[in-house]
Amino acid sequence: MTIEQLHQLFLEFPQVCTDTRKISPNCIFFALKGDNFNGNSYAAEALKNGASYAVVDEGEFAVNAKTLLVKDVLTTLQNLAQFHRNYCKAKVIGLTGSNGKTTTKELITAVLSKKYKTIATKGNLNNHIGVPLTLLSITPNTELAIVEMGANHPKEIEFLCQLAMPDYGYITNFGKAHLEGFGSEEGVIKAKSELYDHLTNHGKSIFFNADDPIQKNKLGSVVEKYGYSQEDNQFFRIKLISADPFVKIAVGDTNILTQLVGRYNFTNCCAAILIGHYFKVDLDKIKEGIENYAPQNNRSQIINKNSHHIILDAYNANPTSMRAALESFHQLKANYKIAFLGDMFELGKTAEKEHQEISDLVTIMNFDQVYLIGENFFKTKGKLNKCKSFDQLKETLKNSTLEHATILIKGSRGMALERILDIL
Template structure:
């Protein structure tokens, strides 16, 4: 955030300065007393199990100069200005929208059932070859994370890539109202969060809030193979740019994968424009890269820089990251999972070449937020993995159906049992994929069985 006086922040968030110097300046915004920087504006949030208003003194001691609270218990900390608001979360969101609107920059909004973070990584790198670009850090993609992401934009930034996640209906539209993107990317419509949204049609309606929020001079990028692509076209005023493998306005042709990288010719409007050497495998990853390429093309990034950016992208940890240890190739895709991303990862592993008698294993945990669909989805994933010739291991409560569906799969009830059962099982030449929903914390198994060497 640009350095701003407390009185201006109060106006922006709908609050009132009740103590301290109205001219006192804050340079950043934080909601966490553990990580805030000196001269921060600290916003107290309340949840079902906590009330940060009680920690205003700690925020001041950590360096906050402006405190945004619903109430202040105790004396005003020395050297601070206090702003009182009715609702801390609403105040944070108002601050974010105010800050975004005072900046002249391109905002790219990304949503979808899966692939958001890798698409964000590709888009950030592509735009970064031409513009000073910032992007969502970690998983800051919800009603709190998006405002904090926007508030971290500085005056020198020319583009922002904002990931937008959701769990329930009605959550994407407010994020769009805060961020005001001109470019939107919808990675896909799967079954993630179907427990709360009821159907893929309901999920498409919620994700389509991004399409509806775009202006006429904007662009919406969607996979050409998405069965909701036509639906999105009817829901947006922006230009729709379909992308895909061998289809779409922006597409990949001559795709080759060697187990480590994906190489393809980037084709735009029927014309080959360059060669891309992605540092990751998987057709779904190629699709995510093409969405980023389309965004760069729309914003005028030269084709050679688009190819350069894609080829040099470093993906966020847990997104099909590949490493080797003891001669075994490990794919870390532990960040999250749903039936579509599980299917994509399994198909990818099945295509990875092995030598010297190497075997392919999948170590899988439960997929969350599927509700009544979980009973069918887990066995289906196990069957698919077995059909692809993979050796199947499931770990943890809720994942039993995966190994049961595989027929010859093996299940471990918890992390310790899995570590004990898998230690020493793998030999040089084997390839192992770990994947599960975030709540399963499957990386605890992976990191103990295969400690990264770097």
């Protein structure tokens, strides 16, 4: 079966599923393989549960006309997504960066959806499987698609750009994320810049932070670029008024009070404001979209529990985002501050150095209490409270009386530090 023929089936049954636990009626099931599963073995179950077709790549599972045999299921999914993206008329905005991708994507969506029919990456489905699924969610009515692209090794963004063929793009920042795969901070910059390289090579438009020297220098000779800045009148002016705790922004005479904490969320908002302005969304609608956006899923969430005021930022962490969160927390006005910091993953040979630097930084900040959790933080030098595991932290806090505290919880997803809420 050719991609063109498969696409005709997809137009008739425009729902794709890769998990038999989430089968929707009349969808097409793609039997993907993983380290611990073989989707081919679930094809019959998918059809039984309501799928119209199942795409498989092992002959023994192609038992009837509703099982479509291909050479490789993943490649077929990607090729179908690429074909569908080119078939549809929607403009695609590509988004990547070390920190803030998902929050920025949601803010951009909140703004653009005030004027346009939009779709966007769900959650953080931003890899070689998630991007195709996002592209396949584009409908004939979609005007703008915001596609988040993640990467943990070189050439991954380049590949995702070949699938999504973005018309526009934005990089949130370049930070110390996934150093194990990129090798160095320079490797991060080179890999994330694959989005800007693609856009430049194809004569497309770039949005950027003109106050970021890396982005400004890299895009010096690029013609189709649109930036925002706090000070430079060459670019769209957006000013930070305050972030104590919520980010407040000025665009001309209009003030925007967000539900986002931390100065690091200012640039995430700026991207949405700039892109909304570029697409001629009225400023009052931009303001409405941003002010109504409330973070969820452990991303800079404000939670009031018992007598505590908690900033829950436990979705992910790397040295750059950890430092930004701590600096923002340090600037907050509060009587009693406690920081719970969990290990940062995927740092490779730099893990010891990066964890020690964070430990040294938080020591200087002199919060009332600090708890470092995880094997990497446990190895650091210093006199802070250190727990090798979450269970050890739980035991440590068993006899503690914590009241009326302002608390920061920050760590990598694998640490699942949101569990701290249950023991406070």
